[in-house]
Amino acid sequence: MTRKPIRFIDLVAQQERIKDRIDAAIQRTLAHGAYILGPEVGEFESALAKFCGAKHAIGCSNGTDALSLALMAREVGPGHAVFCPSFTFAATAEVVALIGATPYFVDIHEDTFNLDPKSLERAIAEAKRAGLTPAGVISVDLFGQPADYTEIEPVVSEAGLWMICDAAQAFGADYRGRRVGTIGAMTTTSFFPAKPLGAYGDGGAIFTDDDETAAVLRSLLVHGQGADKYDNVRIGMNGRLDTLQAGILIEKLAIFADEIEARNRIAANYNDGLRDVAIVPTVLEGCVSTWAQYTIRTPGKDRGAILARLKDKGVPTAVYYPTPLHRQTAYRQFPAVGNGLPVSDRVAQDVFSLPMHPYLAADDQAYIIESVREAIAA
Numbered sequence: 001m002t003r004k005p006i007r008f009i010d011l012v013a014q015q016e017r018i019k020d021r022i023d024a025a026i027q028r029t030l031a032h033g034a035y036i037l038g039p040e041v042g043e044f045e046s047a048l049a050k051f052c053g054a055k056h057a058i059g060c061s062n063g064t065d066a067l068s069l070a071l072m073a074r075e076v077g078p079g080h081a082v083f084c085p086s087f088t089f090a091a092t093a094e095v096v097a098l099i100g101a102t103p104y105f106v107d108i109h110e111d112t113f114n115l116d117p118k119s120l121e122r123a124i125a126e127a128k129r130a131g132l133t134p135a136g137v138i139s140v141d142l143f144g145q146p147a148d149y150t151e152i153e154p155v156v157s158e159a160g161l162w163m164i165c166d167a168a169q170a171f172g173a174d175y176r177g178r179r180v181g182t183i184g185a186m187t188t189t190s191f192f193p194a195k196p197l198g199a200y201g202d203g204g205a206i207f208t209d210d211d212e213t214a215a216v217l218r219s220l221l222v223h224g225q226g227a228d229k230y231d232n233v234r235i236g237m238n239g240r241l242d243t244l245q246a247g248i249l250i251e252k253l254a255i256f257a258d259e260i261e262a263r264n265r266i267a268a269n270y271n272d273g274l275r276d277v278a279i280v281p282t283v284l285e286g287c288v289s290t291w292a293q294y295t296i297r298t299p300g301k302d303r304g305a306i307l308a309r310l311k312d313k314g315v316p317t318a319v320y321y322p323t324p325l326h327r328q329t330a331y332r333q334f335p336a337v338g339n340g341l342p343v344s345d346r347v348a349q350d351v352f353s354l355p356m357h358p359y360l361a362a363d364d365q366a367y368i369i370e371s372v373r374e375a376i377a378a
């Protein structure tokens with residue numbers, strides 16, 4: 001019997017579920033023709049804010065620009081150190097360097113892959129000794145799980161810094177009764193198609209509870225506009241969310257809570273099937289992940305060989321992330337705390353991610369678990 005190919009992320013299955021509503025949404029935008037900042041953008045922003053309980057949700061062009069806009073709103077610039085993990089997608093540190101500040105790399109907790117507050121504390125002291133001005137922290141909610149904010153927040157506030165949460169992978173997640181979007185001075189997210197809540201193109205959003213910050217962000221994403229777009233009161237950018245994408249995202253947000261539940265059922269099934277042969281993900285007590293990635297580790301085993309065997313069996317995998325940023329050509333020049341980041345280095349060598357999406361059938365889950373067990377044992 002030939003199996004239907006297993007997809008790493010299946011956007012087709014989701015599209016089939018809501019195709020009529022997506023088509024109707026696209027047609028509505030084509031009919032009214034307000035392609036830029038049309039009514040769907042505001043509607044989507046209200047729905048997003050309601051979903052997570054943030055006072056303001058501001059749509060923007062993508063998750064990278066969301067971070068840039070947040071840094072611009074905080075007037076980050078040369079001489080400032082912004083602390084962030086190295087075991088993340090490049091955009092987290094890229095925006096800091098792009099604005100002329102110094103990304104200062106901090107290590108992570110081995111069990112959650114998220115920022116280690118002890119390492120952060122050391123980095124802040126080091127940066128001061130090096131003559132940099134500590135400005136803020138970009139904490140990443142990697143693979144869909146919020147960082148450990150009860151540990152991180154006191155370090156941030158004691159140092160008098162602000163915190164931006166890079167929740168590009170974690171919108172929809174919960175941290176001990178607080179929803180992602182309501183933590184930190186600002187939270188940013190991405191609607192890149194493969195993220196848990198994805199558009200059919202680029203998109204992003206910024207969340208804040210602060211009215212003043214929200215007003216500055218809205219100005220920044222339209223070239224720093226003042227009273228109107230030909231009155232420019234600050235240097236900004238073109239950072240708007242497309243009307244078409246907003247219309248599509250309204251329909252996807254309507255089924256998102258249900259999809260997060262499905263992702264959690266699949267993750268629980270993977271955990272049960274794999275915990276005796278691999279290090280399965282740790283979710284902090286009282287937290288809910290969106291499972292942007294389901295990532296396991298097999299320390300001491302040949303990852304390349306395991307992944308090759310899985311490929312032969314028709315099980316797609318991915319490695320997020322094979323090289324931490326502080327080891328990459330573009331980022332090597334920037335400081336990393338202490339004498340390096342041993343945990344980031346270690347996990348980069350043995351992590352790999354399994355297919356994860358809300359429409360992964362039960363028999364495919366069973367086949368993946370069986371294949372992973374065989375590939376590890378071989």
Ligand SMILES: *Cc1c(COP(=O)(O)O)cnc(C)c1O
Nearest residue numbers: 062063064089091092168190192
């Ligand atoms: C995807 C991602 C981004 C960037 O989002 P884009 O919409 O692709 O610009 C930023 N940070 C993290 C952690 C991401 O995973």
